[in-house]
Amino acid sequence: MIRGQTESVRTLEAVGLESSLRIRNFYWAGDSFRPSLQLGPGPLGVLPLKLLRGQFALAEAADTRITLVRDPLGINKLFFAIHHSGRVSIANYLIDLVRRGVPGDAIYSVPAGHCVEVDFHRRTLASSRYFTAQIGDTRGECSLADEGAAIRGHLEAWFTRLSDQFHSRKIFLCLSGGLDSGLIAALAARYFRDLTAYTYCYSQNGDEVSEDATSALRLARALNIPVRLVTASRRDVLDAVHNALVYGQDWRDFNVHCAIVNELLGRAMADDLPRAGDGAPALVLTGDLMNEFVADYSPVVYRGQEYYSLPKVDRAALRRALIRGLNAGDREIGVFGRHGLDVIQPYGLLADALLDLPTRLVSDEDSKQVLARSIAGDLLPDWIFARTKVRAQIGTSRGITGILPVLLDSGRDAAWLRSTFRQAFGIDNDAFLSSLIRGGVYRSLPMFPTRVGTDGFLAH
Amino acid sequence: MAFSPTSIAEAIERFIRTEFQVADNDPTFTWDAHLFDGGFVDSIGFVQLVAFAESTFDVKVDEDVLMSEDFTTINGISKVVAFGSAQPGRSSMSAR
Numbered sequence: 001m002i003r004g005q006t007e008s009v010r011t012l013e014a015v016g017l018e019s020s021l022r023i024r025n026f027y028w029a030g031d032s033f034r035p036s037l038q039l040g041p042g043p044l045g046v047l048p049l050k051l052l053r054g055q056f057a058l059a060e061a062a063d064t065r066i067t068l069v070r071d072p073l074g075i076n077k078l079f080f081a082i083h084h085s086g087r088v089s090i091a092n093y094l095i096d097l098v099r100r101g102v103p104g105d106a107i108y109s110v111p112a113g114h115c116v117e118v119d120f121h122r123r124t125l126a127s128s129r130y131f132t133a134q135i136g137d138t139r140g141e142c143s144l145a146d147e148g149a150a151i152r153g154h155l156e157a158w159f160t161r162l163s164d165q166f167h168s169r170k171i172f173l174c175l176s177g178g179l180d181s182g183l184i185a186a187l188a189a190r191y192f193r194d195l196t197a198y199t200y201c202y203s204q205n206g207d208e209v210s211e212d213a214t215s216a217l218r219l220a221r222a223l224n225i226p227v228r229l230v231t232a233s234r235r236d237v238l239d240a241v242h243n244a245l246v247y248g249q250d251w252r253d254f255n256v257h258c259a260i261v262n263e264l265l266g267r268a269m270a271d272d273l274p275r276a277g278d279g280a281p282a283l284v285l286t287g288d289l290m291n292e293f294v295a296d297y298s299p300v301v302y303r304g305q306e307y308y309s310l311p312k313v314d315r316a317a318l319r320r321a322l323i324r325g326l327n328a329g330d331r332e333i334g335v336f337g338r339h340g341l342d343v344i345q346p347y348g349l350l351a352d353a354l355l356d357l358p359t360r361l362v363s364d365e366d367s368k369q370v371l372a373r374s375i376a377g378d379l380l381p382d383w384i385f386a387r388t389k390v391r392a393q394i395g396t397s398r399g400i401t402g403i404l405p406v407l408l409d410s411g412r413d414a415a416w417l418r419s420t421f422r423q424a425f426g427i428d429n430d431a432f433l434s435s436l437i438r439g440g441v442y443r444s445l446p447m448f449p450t451r452v453g454t455d456g457f458l459a460h
Numbered sequence: 461m462a463f464s465p466t467s468i469a470e471a472i473e474r475f476i477r478t479e480f481q482v483a484d485n486d487p488t489f490t491w492d493a494h495l496f497d498g499g500f501v502d503s504i505g506f507v508q509l510v511a512f513a514e515s516t517f518d519v520k521v522d523e524d525v526l527m528s529e530d531f532t533t534i535n536g537i538s539k540v541v542a543f544g545s546a547q548p549g550r551s552s553m554s555a556r
Contacts, residue, residue, distance in 0.1 A: 109521035127463040127524050252503070311507035312479075317515070321507045326521065434496040435527075444527045 017061040020091035027054030049130040064121035072131035074112025074327035076397040106457035109442035125448040136356035148374025154350040163191040176216030181287030183373040186379035197227040202402035247338040249331035250334040251421035259331035270339040292322040293354035316359040325440030462546040468513035469538040493536040
């Protein structure tokens with residue numbers, strides 16, 4: 001059942017919960033499930049928390065208590081603010097709380113995989129973890145081939161469920177030209193009929209097609225998927241920055257630059273929807289999250305300066321840090337959601353299996369290719385496994401083009417992004433940002449706040 | 461093995477000085493200095509610091525703890541880690 005947002009807000013306000021949630025939840029518990037995309041608080045009281053998986057931000061009010069639960073990886077965001085009157089304002093977007101008049105220092109987040117219970121009568125706040133991301137580094141003998149086969153099985157099962165549930169929807173697929181989205185495209189082509197791939201391409205003159213986009217077009221042809229090339233000029237990129245910051249809910253360049261790509265794709269998808277004419281809602285599928293699960297990121301050097309730096313830790317710690325880092329930043333769900341587009345990230349649906357991959361299996365330079373081939377060697381053309389990995393916001397392996405240089409060369413560096421983010425959210429104090437996101441995690445609330453601001457919101 | 465707050469603080473101080481090039485004669489770098497507001501540790505450095513604490517003292521730091529005021533100073537981190545290292549199982553540490 002999909003509930004209307006207005007109804008949810010009215011029902012909840014009577015018991016002290018003021019909801020601005022507008023990202024649909026997609027969750028299940030255990031094996032007997034039939035997940036659907038829902039807007040609204042969710043039936044928390046009947047869900048076994050430890051078994052709960054998916055992408056969701058759930059809330060429930062009963063008597064004097066408010067319960068807030070966020071998905072295991074922190075895919076959906078859940079911010080809240082406590083008013084001294086007993087009202088708790090909740091939102092997926094920070095900006096929605098700011099627009100409701102909540103000051104920044106009274107806004108907190110439910111950490112990923114946590115349940116937060118606020119009891120106004122007792123004036124207590126309890127935050128408990130119901131999910132811990134366990135990386136399978138203590139597992140015994142196993143091989144990439146076996147793991148790949150198992151992951152393929154999980155993916156097939158999930159695509160069967162997704163096609164059962166969403167067969168009437170238009171499927172918009174984010175296709176970068178790389179392995180992760182390519183695999184999702186190959187499966188989507190087998191399970192969905194109404195499917196269109198969207199590929200971003202930076203092109204100042206409107207006539208060049210980047211290496212990544214060329215690969216995406218070629219793959220779409222091979223898979224017989226209609227493809228829409230979303231060409232963006234320098235001006236288009238710069239125009240997308242504001243929404244990338246606000247709805248991507250982060251100022252850090254690695255997230256903002258990705259959010260810009262998604263903002264441009266989201267605009268194109270939203271523009272195309274009315275033209276499709278049949279009124280069917282869209283569902284966006286992306287190839288995100290695999291890079292976090294296997295720590296497949298590397299810094300980029302531009303004009304002698306390193307960008308997208310990574311912490312100098314061993315690969316297992318890097319995997320944990322990147323997975324923990326999903327907690328903050330909303331470059332996919334939040335950015336597409338701003339355009340009214342629902343998003344499902346299929347790799348996130350098999351998070352348990354991907355977390356369970358031992359780090360030693362994904363530590364070599366070519367591990368990703370070997371794993372991808374073992375998952376989908378029969379689905380994808382050979383040439384795609386041999387491609388050099390390219391970041392979507394760069395677009396080519398032959399130099400640095402696209403979003404990174406466009407922003408830097410126009411003065412929109414890390415400091416500018418930080419400052420512009422502060423302005424967008426009305427945050428006066430720059431130091432506050434260091435407490436808003438720390439170590440890849442949004443600020444949370446350890447205990448019932450006691451300091452009452454002039455506006456009546458409570459802060460710690 | 462449980463670690464004392466002092467031994468943890470000394471190790472963390474050494475780690476920060478080495479990794480983030482804090483000068484030996486910097487008078488503002490104390491065990492009570494705010495590591496982030498003071499500019500001693502940035503967001504990437506924080507991840508390294510957490511990884512260092514987890515691997516060196518065999519603890520797992522919960523998100524709640526990361527965001528607590530305790531986890532902003534060497535003294536605070538040492539207190540939290542010492543408490544965590546004394547717990548059986550050491551699965552994760554809560555901020556409360």
